[in-house]
Amino acid sequence: MKTTKRGDSPNCHFAAKPSTFSQYKTLLAKDLRQEFRTREMLTSMGIYALLVIIVYGAALALTANGLDIMKMGGGLLWVLIVFTSLLGLGRSFAHEKDQGCMEGILLVPLDRSVIFLAKTTANVLFMLAVEVIAVPLFYFFFMTGQPVAPTLPAIVAPLAVGTIGMAGIGTMLSTITMNTRAKDVMLAVLFIPLIYPLLYACVTATTAAIAGTEFWTDYFVMPLVLACGYDVVMLLVCWVLYDFVVSA
Amino acid sequence: MSDKKVKVPEAGQWPDNLVVPAVLAGAVLTTAGFLMAFLMVGPVNGAALSSPELVGDVMVTNQQLLSQKIFYFHMPVAIVSFVALVFAAYYGIRFLMGRQQRFDTCSRVAMEIALLFVVFTMVTGDLWTRFEWGVWWTWEPRLTTYLILMLIVIAYFVLRNAVDDPERRAVFSGVISIIALVDVPICFMITRLIPSSVHPVVAREGGMAPDMVAAVMIIMAGMMLVAFGLYRLRFRQARLDERVQALKDQLEDY
DSSP states (O other): OOOOSSOOSTTOOOOOOOOHHHHHHHHHHHHHHHHHHHOHHHHHHHHHHHHHHHHHHHHTTTTTTTSOHHHHHHHHHHHHHHHHHHHHHHHTTHHHHHTTHHHHHHHSOSOHHHHHHHHHHHHHHHHHHHHHHHHHHHIIIIITTSOOOTTGGGGHHHHHHHHHHHHHHHHHHHHHHTTSSSHHHHHHHHHHHHHHHHHHHHHHHHHHHHHOOTTGGGGTHHHHHHHHHHHHHHHHHHHHHHHHHHHO | OOSSOOOOOOOOOGGGGGHHHHHHHHHHHHHHHHHIIIIISOSGGGOOOSSOEEETTEEEOHHHHHHGGGHHHHHHHHHHHHHHHHHHHHHHHHHHHHOOHHHHHHHHHHHHHHHHHHHHHHHHHHHHIIIIISSSOOOOHHHHHHHHHHHHHHHHHHHHHHOOSHHHHHHHHHHHHHHHHHHHHHHHHHHHHOTTOOSOOTTTTTOOOHHHHHHHHHHHHHHHHHHHHHHHHHHHHHHHHHHHHHHHHHHHHO
8 A cells, every 4th residue: 555645654544645636626616516505706796797887877878879888898898897806806715714614624734725726716717607697798788889890709818818817816815815904905905906917908908809990919919918928927926825825 | 931032033233334334325326426417418319409499290398308317316216116126025035934023024124115216216207207298197008017016015015004913914915025026027028018108118219328327327326225224224123123022022921
């Protein structure tokens, strides 16, 4: 029998240590199961997204007809996504903290960055689920009056890249702010500056895809590459530093 | 408990002796550079105007030629702010490696110096924006990323205030100081990545004349020395504060 790291004595039989991937799957399944049972995050984020759209309706009530909504659509869509995900990320560790789940997870001898990966994946899935509802709603309320560019489906790429980066940075920051006073404000204060480069690139790419003018790829490819680079750097940094943050 | 020797934070190491000479030298160098920038270095490429004239399609006045002098302070101050952020992140890493409270203080003080120089950069940059571009603010890539950098540095201090437990506060702020460093290369490279930016890139516009380089270097050396002096002074003060606190706690135990 293969001896485990701590099993020096031959009488000591440990069960085989679960693989990192199965730990990841278990943690992810726990988050998803919790969400399917309570539906707390999806409903609150979905309703919040709808409310932001309604506020847009009031804000643009007089100007919407004269305005070139195709030029502003990308920006408005991302404002919606940023605030909705801010709400979701703030909640993502609430259960863990309130019901003592975090202590339980930390007692398990696993690589702490697995927690980060699982939590980020869960947040990506929740945010994507909300976007699947919110983006068509946004289209329905604001963009049906205008001819649609054939390049519109390309907004999927910046949405995906932006969501992954925001979920990664947000998971890290909500772990930090979980233990601070005035959690929600703290999360916003840290989150918005840190995602800003990503947001800037994603808004540019999304706007280019929505407008779909002749040279739209000039404003689409480069920002998307930069956004991917920022994602990679930030996710790596957060992945490495997560151990310190979660055990503090 | 007599067997456990309580460690009191130490303060006043030898670099503190360098503070006064460093600040003095920094002040002298900065003043010399200031005088040099105005008295010796000519306007860019020797331009001089007695009255407003049309150069290319742009109306150029002597005010614009003179406001170019802001550059001699703006760039060195910005570079010093980047250096301070690098040090803050370095000490953040050192803290996370060894968990010595001393490095947390180092990181925090370096971040304070960074904030000071970031604010200087914003002020000089805003003067430039007003007099060269004619607006108080423009959402130009370099300005935007630098504003974001300032907000991250401010957020660092907001976070420090929001955490009660000192150990936890030190870990969190160490992590944030490392993450903040990611924005430094972005801010530095952005004008090269987005060529439409109106922010001047000196290398792209043919580099500087030797006398300009000399003035910039002298001011940069001066600013570095001033930053070092401020850092050591503030560090000593923070350290002595911690020492007093530790001694007080020790007294309460008796």
